Amino acid sequence: MLPAPAALPRRLPHAVTFVAIAAIFVLFMAASSAPSPLYVVYQQNWDFSATTLTAVFAVYVLGLIVSLLVLGALSDHVGRRPVLASAIALEAVALVLFLVAGDVSVLFLARLVQGVATGAAMTTMAATLVDLNPPHRPARAGVVNGIAPTSGLALGALGCGALIQFAPSPTHLVFALLLGAMVLAVAIVAAMPETSARRPGGLRSLLPRLGVPARLRTEFFALVPILIASWSLGGLYLSLGPSVAAGLFGLTNHLIGGLVVTLLCGTGAMTTFLLRNRPVQKILRAGAALLATGLAVTLAGISGGSVALGIVGTLVAGTGFGASALAGFGTVVRISAPAERGELFAVAYVISYVAFSLPAVAAGLATTAFGLRSTALVYATALMLIAAAALVVEQVRTRRIPS
Template sequence: MTAQDTTRIASRRPTLPERAPFIVATASFALVFASAGAPIPMYHLYREDNGLTDGDFAFASAGYFVAAVTSLLLLGRLSNHLGRRPVAIAALASAGIGAGTLAFIDQPSLLIVARVLQGLAAGIAPSAIGAFAIDTAPERPRWLPALVTGSTPMLGIPLGAISAGLVVDLLPHPRAIVSITLVALTLLMIVLVLLCGETMPRSRGAVASLAPRLHVPAGRGRVLLATGTAAIATWSLGAFFQAFAPTVASEYLGTDDALIAACVFSAMMILNPVGGPLAGKLSPRVGVRLGMGIYMVALTGIILTLDAGAIIPFMTATLVVGIAQGIASTSAMRALVTGLEQHERAGLLASVYLMSYSGAALPGLISGRVAGDLASGQILLGYSALGVLSAIVAMVAIGGARRTAEARPAEGSTP
């Protein structure tokens, strides 16, 4: 964070300790995505109690990603003009309303409404709350802002899914408990955000900022391509498990347990933050190539172990995918955000997440159409082909990126 940013924060009368706004921003970011992960282990309740199908879940998942893409495209730069806090609060409110709807789902349309609301929140959050986190991040370690913006969704979603899975398996009235808990946490985070100092003063141009536009700072096009395609490789795989985790657990791993389904969905994300410190010891170029190389090997392992019904090797392979993604995404994000002007952060983060969500939404729409005709394992092969292609593009793009766009090595690293 620059001295100018620090001065601006101080001038906006923060009412929390100096480091608190960064913690609040990171926690709010995680909560938005935890709310998005919470419905996954409840899918079997909706199937058994209300007759929803895999096709319904796939379309709801696609609705989530389409809503996220739309809000990123239209609202990605809004926090530059209205301020970080109001837009962050809007994201939290949308996530909270979506979470509250989960208790009342008895038909596909309500599930789609809930997922669309959560998708809107997930689209607004990266540009507003993610930029807020970068604005307030400490100077060291240098890789921390990249880790938060690149990996927090991948941590928040599985935490929400696993927590909800425990509630479904162990407590009565799981729908009500999950919804009430998420709504209460959302209200708490809104209050804490209101107590933080604003880091981006209001300015003119809010309406004009709604015009769809990708923001790519000069000289960072190849790095953006590498960052976006690395995200597509793993987000598309996450989208598959978001829609089909309960089916995969039932058909291939022999269990209908909600917690196991949540773990199947979460395994490829939960260790994503582990890749951040590892990436801090590598140059961005090496980190992206290493992470994507490990990803492709682990993806092969997922396909082979799932076909064999071997749950422990399958979970191991998915955990490795999460670490690989953490290495690649943090490395690419370091190269992308280091040295950015404050007004460039929201738009650039919106562009990154727009690519990520698009790579998840389009396959989701297709899989929703074919879910009744193909087995989930066959659909996984299609997602895997997309993942491998995206990983290769990321490795090539980062290799062609200009060295001036790369971040400095983190402290303690070898140049």
């Protein structure tokens, strides 16, 4: 049993731990997006279809969702440190599998293990940041929980794209570097204070369930449309974005393949930071409107083969993506009590990653059957309509709130 924080005078200070956990959050998300620019390389080396490519992407999300369902509330019972340390160890196993992968079967296994590790880590780190949130800056944890996933996805894709293009051993070096970073992360977790007291029910919490306390349902479920719209867009970019850049726009440079993801996610991270002090309701509406507008511009770019329109559309949609992340996770932070945080973040992430994965898998199947251009056009059109619907839902909900 871990000692109480008060009995650990040599532990890292809370302020230092907050920054360290935020950095580990970014690291995990960077590791999760690093394979995206490599999919084209793997596809060339091992000669598999777009359907197989998106299946590799989907198996990661499957592992992540199962992990969220089973382990999402565990740190509320056994403490944050044990769950986070176990997740880092499992992530290290996944990175070793990437290093030794010689065919699609090992790639599938690596992504599955990585998904389980990331799911366990995400909710634990999100809850830890809220636990450590400084009283004088009550919104800081929500801002970091909104920025960390998008900035990590952006850095992982861009860094891996650069290594593929300019460094040796493109399918190995990035994973060796990430593995070294995970060793450092383990040392940080060993030195951090425990922020959540143990309480009974740990084994019972492993039973898969999705629960939102009755008092939170109205506010929480109002977030669902925008979560679906924004994370479906993220899934498209991470699974097929580099392929669209190469196949439809003729941009075969691997750095550009990573930059496609970075444009969306990096813009999202910057938007989250810039809007951190704005009212959540206004951010939700703005996020939905920007998603719809950005997708409309991207759709025009795909239709006309215009790289410039594709870039502009991605930047506008990325702004909407970041605004949606800030409003969504900021709301979860605001409404949840300490004992509810792990489970509530798990529900939010499950919804997000189902939206992140299922449409992308469907797009992969459609690409094999109907071609990349037709699939991209239909996908972008559908997401534009979902984003517009999310905007309508948010406007109606806001008008019903008594002034």
